[in-house]
Amino acid sequence: MSERQESTLDEFGLIAKFFSRGGSSKSAWPSQGVGDDCAFLDVETTRIAVTADMMALGTHFLDDADPYKVGRKALAVNLSDLAAAGATPEAFFLSLAIPRVDQDWLEKFSEGLYYESNLYECPLRGGDTTKSAPVDGKSGKTVISICAMGELPMGQGMTRSGARPGDDIWVSGTPGDAYAALGTIWKEFSCGSKEFEYFKSRMDVPTPRVELGQHILGFATACCDISDGLVGDLKHILDRSGVSARLDWDKFPMSDAMRKMSESMRRKCILGGGDDYELIFCVAPRNRELIEQVSRLIKLPLTRIGEILPVDESFTIVGKEGETIEPPPSFNHFA
Ligand code: ADP
Numbered sequence: 611m612s613e614r615q616e617s618t619l620d621e622f623g624l625i626a627k628f629f630s631r632g633g634s635s636k637s638a639w640p641s642q643g644v645g646d647d648c649a650f651l652d653v654e655t656t657r658i659a660v661t662a663d664m665m666a667l668g669t670h671f672l673d674d675a676d677p678y679k680v681g682r683k684a685l686a687v688n689l690s691d692l693a694a695a696g697a698t699p700e701a702f703f704l705s706l707a708i709p710r711v712d713q714d715w716l717e718k719f720s721e722g723l724y725y726e727s728n729l730y731e732c733p734l735r736g737g738d739t740t741k742s743a744p745v746d747g748k749s750g751k752t753v754i755s756i757c758a759m760g761e762l763p764m765g766q767g768m769t770r771s772g773a774r775p776g777d778d779i780w781v782s783g784t785p786g787d788a789y790a791a792l793g794t795i796w797k798e799f800s801c802g803s804k805e806f807e808y809f810k811s812r813m814d815v816p817t818p819r820v821e822l823g824q825h826i827l828g829f830a831t832a833c834c835d836i837s838d839g840l841v842g843d844l845k846h847i848l849d850r851s852g853v854s855a856r857l858d859w860d861k862f863p864m865s866d867a868m869r870k871m872s873e874s875m876r877r878k879c880i881l882g883g884g885d886d887y888e889l890i891f892c893v894a895p896r897n898r899e900l901i902e903q904v905s906r907l908i909k910l911p912l913t914r915i916g917e918i919l920p921v922d923e924s925f926t927i928v929g930k931e932g933e934t935i936e937p938p939p940s941f942n943h944f945a
Pocket residue numbers: 625629643644645646647648662663691837838846
């Protein structure tokens with residue numbers, strides 16, 4: 611038997627190596643393929659946006675996380691991918707691996723799941739349930755996998771690949787808040803109890819920016835939701851669009867709670883922290899007024915934080931005094 615090859619691949623390296631082969635050209639449903647927040651499947655005159663996101667207790671949630679909030683977040687993160695494509699949520703499928711039938715947990719989990727489902731009018735249409743096997747004598751982990759689908763106008767849909775030099779870079783809400791909670795729990799830094807309560811609410815129940823996605827669909831050149839960290843997710847846009855960027859740190863939005871934190875904590879959370887599910891998107895400067903209008907209409911702060919540059923210029927984050935800021939690492943399974 612051949613020896614197993616030890617891996618030096620990270621999350622995105624392994625996807626590129628093993629799961630990004632073209633082929634399947636015989637399918638009657640053309641698609642842009644792997645690499646964006648959603649795949650677009652063109653079924654005759656309808657474009658369907660499809661995404662799948664898996665969450666494991668112990669990896670994405672603390673082992674003792676409130677099951678109601680786990681249910682809400684499990685669906686919210688999928689709706690966030692639909693939002694990044696500008697799609698309208700229409701249906702989802704739930705695959706669940708659980709170590710045992712804990713009715714109390716299932717009751718609260720399903721309540722959270724259906725709350726989110728009703729809020730965004732995205733019904734559960736099927737799925738699968740299985741027992742997760744014990745590992746080394748310990749009970750198996752709960753794993754929640756959701757596939758969500760939405761509808762797009764034919765020929766439309768935001769991807770990560772359309773950003774052009776000169777485009778403005780915008781972000782919704784106040785990224786960094788979710789990681790401020792996680793980093794506090796992990797004792798990386800500390801904050802007051804009032805601030806922690808706020809940060810934790812942002813981590814536990816993120817708001818998928820579905821309405822925003824629908825409004826910018828017509829004119830944003832690229833979009834991505836922030837799940838792994840602002841800089842890391844922006845870099846997905848830069849890679850796929852073949853461009854570079856400059857970010858202006860002094861323009862970044864910040865929650866009132868974040869304003870009270872140290873500069874080093876702010877940088878770590880806002881630039882590197884994931885789990886916010888805000889949208890980062892690119893728009894030509896001539897459309898600035900349109901973005902301001904959208905912001906007022908949906909009552910969501912939208913902030914211009916930088917500019918897309920030609921690919922031969924290096925990626926930089928410029929600090930308040932014109933100094934260069936080193937970006938903290940973003941989240942990456944297997945990094
Ligand atoms: P997201 O954070 O929006 O879930 P990622 O950046 O993690 O997306 O994933 C990058 C791309 O790789 C996405 O298009 C996703 O659909 C695709 N992808 C991830 N894992 C797999 C897999 N096992 N098989 C095929 N495609 C995958």
